[in-house]
Amino acid sequence: MRDSPRLIDRVQVAKVAKRFGGERALAGVSLELTARSMCALLGHNGAGKTTLLGILSTLVRPSSGSVAYRAGGAGIAGEAVRRQIGMLAHASLCYSELTARENLALFAGLYDVDASAAALDAVLDRVGLEARARDRVARTYSRGMVQRLALARALLTKPSLLLLDEPFTGLDRGGAIALGAELAALRDAGAIVIVVTHDLEAIAGRADHVAILRRGSLVFEERGAYDYEQLKDLYHQHAN
Amino acid sequence: MSLLRQAARVAGKDLRIELRSREIVYTMAFFGGLLAVVYTFAFPQDKRAILGSVPGMLWVTIAFTGTIGLGRAFDRERENDTMRALLLAPVPRLAVFLGKAISIAVLVLAVAAVVAPLLALFLNAPLFAHPGPFVLVVVLGVLGFSVVGTVFAATLLKVRSRDVLLPVILYPLLIPLFVAGTETTAALVAERPDFAAAWYWIKFLGIYDAVFLVLSLWIFESLVIE
Numbered sequence: 001m002r003d004s005p006r007l008i009d010r011v012q013v014a015k016v017a018k019r020f021g022g023e024r025a026l027a028g029v030s031l032e033l034t035a036r037s038m039c040a041l042l043g044h045n046g047a048g049k050t051t052l053l054g055i056l057s058t059l060v061r062p063s064s065g066s067v068a069y070r071a072g073g074a075g076i077a078g079e080a081v082r083r084q085i086g087m088l089a090h091a092s093l094c095y096s097e098l099t100a101r102e103n104l105a106l107f108a109g110l111y112d113v114d115a116s117a118a119a120l121d122a123v124l125d126r127v128g129l130e131a132r133a134r135d136r137v138a139r140t141y142s143r144g145m146v147q148r149l150a151l152a153r154a155l156l157t158k159p160s161l162l163l164l165d166e167p168f169t170g171l172d173r174g175g176a177i178a179l180g181a182e183l184a185a186l187r188d189a190g191a192i193v194i195v196v197t198h199d200l201e202a203i204a205g206r207a208d209h210v211a212i213l214r215r216g217s218l219v220f221e222e223r224g225a226y227d228y229e230q231l232k233d234l235y236h237q238h239a240n
Numbered sequence: 241m242s243l244l245r246q247a248a249r250v251a252g253k254d255l256r257i258e259l260r261s262r263e264i265v266y267t268m269a270f271f272g273g274l275l276a277v278v279y280t281f282a283f284p285q286d287k288r289a290i291l292g293s294v295p296g297m298l299w300v301t302i303a304f305t306g307t308i309g310l311g312r313a314f315d316r317e318r319e320n321d322t323m324r325a326l327l328l329a330p331v332p333r334l335a336v337f338l339g340k341a342i343s344i345a346v347l348v349l350a351v352a353a354v355v356a357p358l359l360a361l362f363l364n365a366p367l368f369a370h371p372g373p374f375v376l377v378v379v380l381g382v383l384g385f386s387v388v389g390t391v392f393a394a395t396l397l398k399v400r401s402r403d404v405l406l407p408v409i410l411y412p413l414l415i416p417l418f419v420a421g422t423e424t425t426a427a428l429v430a431e432r433p434d435f436a437a438a439w440y441w442i443k444f445l446g447i448y449d450a451v452f453l454v455l456s457l458w459i460f461e462s463l464v465i466e
Contacts, residue, residue: 020466059327060466083330091321093328097257109249110329137260153325 007160008069008076008084009035011056011192016065017216018051025051027216028065033209035160037223038183038193040207040231042200043239047213049196050090053163056194057087069161083111086159088167092150096139100129100149103138104156111157120156127152128178143170151179161192168199176202200235204228212238243338246331250339254313255346264312265347268305272355275301280362287364294365295425299381299418301355306348306385307407313344314393314402323397327464337390337460345386352378370428373438377428377445381421384449388413391456395463413452420445 013031017024026048033039041049054060055067058081069081076084087093094103101120108115124134127148133141138149147170154162164183168176176199184206187193195203204227212220212234220238258264279297283289317323317340326336356378360367368374392410396402420441427438 054466057328058465059324079330079332082328085328087325087328089321089324091319091324093321093325095253095257095316095322096320097260097316098253102256106249106253107325107329110246110326110331112330 007035007190008071008081008192009160009190010070011161012068012070013052013056014066014068016052016055016062016067018048018055018060019063024216026055026062026213029213029216029218030065031211031218031221033192033194035190035192036187037209038187038195038203038207039209039211040200040203041194041196041211041213042198042231042235043213046215047239048216049213050165051216052213053087053089053165053194053196056161057085057163058082071160081161083157084160086154086157086162088150088154088162088164090165090169092138092146092153094138094146094149094153097137099137100124100134100152103149104152107153107156113157123152123156126155126182128175144172144175147171148175155186159191161194162186163194165196166198167195168197168202180206200231201228204231207231210234214239243332243335246329246335247338247342250326250336251342251346254316254340254343257316258343258347264309265350267312268309268347268351269354271308272301272305272351273358275304276355276358276362279359283363285363290363290365291429291431292426294359294363294367294429295422297363298356298359298367298425299421301359302348302352302378302381302385302421303411303414303418305351305355306344306382306389307410309347309351310344310389310393310410311403311406313340313347314397318397323394323464333461333464334457337394337456340394341386341390341456344390345382348382348386349379352382366429367425370433370435370438373435373442374425374428377421377424377438377442380442380445380449381417384417384445384452385414387449387453387456388417391460391463394460397464398466416448417445420448 011033013029015028015030016026017028018026043049055062069076104120105115129148133145167179171179180202183193197203208225209223211218283293327333356367359365389410393406396405424438424441427434
């Protein structure tokens with residue numbers, strides 16, 4: 001196992017634009033994300049949120065502009081950045097034909113982190129995936145169980161940059177609120193958490209940074225805590 | 241070492257899934273067997289004609305069954321966007337490429353190990369008259385196919401018409417490989433085997449594999465990042 005990885009404590013997005021063929025997905029977005037913060041990235045479908053997450057994850061190359069990752073004042077890149085990223089996407093990013101434990105063991109190996117049964121069970125306990133389901137292949141899971149496994153995969157490596165695309169999908173209200181609390185705990189522990197969501201209730205009072213995208217442009221950005229009504233007002237005011 | 245260890249991890253994952261489902265290898269083997277039966281009825285049965293055509297039959301079967309395997313192996317990575325998870329892992333992306341290529345090579349070799357004896361049996365063709373060089377050419381050919389195929393199957397992962405595009409893009413690049421494979425096999429099954437010609441084409445195939453392995457390692461990362 002690797003020792004003391006360098007934690008990302010600042011991400012600077014500078015004038016990032018992305019085009020897919022003739023289609024403009026992002027138009028010069030600048031954003032700064034810092035440790036111990038949870039950024040709610042809001043906007044209608046097609047606003048460019050998922051593209052921005054893709055760029056932050058290093059899997060989508062910006063057409064122009066840049067993203068800088070800093071750890072303790074120094075820039076880091078490549079595998080050192082990817083080691084620090086935990087991602088929850090629309091899809092589960094897990095193999096349907098493997099069990100929960102096998103999925104986690106595979107990714108623990110790829111990330112060179114503790115793959116012992118105790119370590120895997122600890123993260124599965126944390127996301128609330130019931131013990132009797134852990135040795136069943138993931139294709140037998142319900143949508144909510146798949147989402148819990150996907151979250152376990154994202155948290156397994158103790159990431160310092162968490163990118164979450166609609167993390168509350170498939171979870172019941174209790175699960176969504178528990179996940180919101182979990183994300184807040186990660187933020188308090190020092191992580192940078194970015195949540196793309198339409199579920200404003202689940203992040204109300206927890207997100208301390210709100211960014212709203214409209215047609216690829218950043219139209220609102222402010223740091224501060226917002227309750228549900230405030231978030232709803234901001235969303236209707238700026239996203240439309 | 242880390243590169244190879246992580247490549248083995250990716251390949252091991254693919255093979256574990258395949259051992260559990262047996263979906264790809266059964267489909268490939270069934271289709272390969274079916275082609276062998278079709279050849280038996282569709283081609284003249286005299287010895288001279290068979291010796292002339294069996295090398296082509298073998299390599300066309302490897303190409304077709306291998307393409308099925310490639311497509312399905314990457315469909316699996318598309319289902320839950322797991323390719324993204326692999327590319328996001330802090331391992332050299334070449335490890336992902338090598339792991340996928342190794343697992344596809346194992347599947348295609350497993351199918352070749354079924355299809356070649358079937359062709360030999362149905363057509364009474366002396367494919368295993370010289371097993372050493374024959375196995376060597378099949379292994380080299382399958383490795384080359386897997387390396388080139390993995391690059392393009394991964395590149396086309398998010399393209400809607402990938403099933404049609406894959407062979408259209410892949411086969412022209414594989415023509416030298418199939419020429420070398422067919423020529424070697426023809427030299428080995430001939431009534432008077434031409435070992436000099438076989439050795440020449442085996443060396444050609446080795447060089448083809450080396451060149452495309454280096455090229456693939458070089459371009460893979462830039463092709464799979466959007």
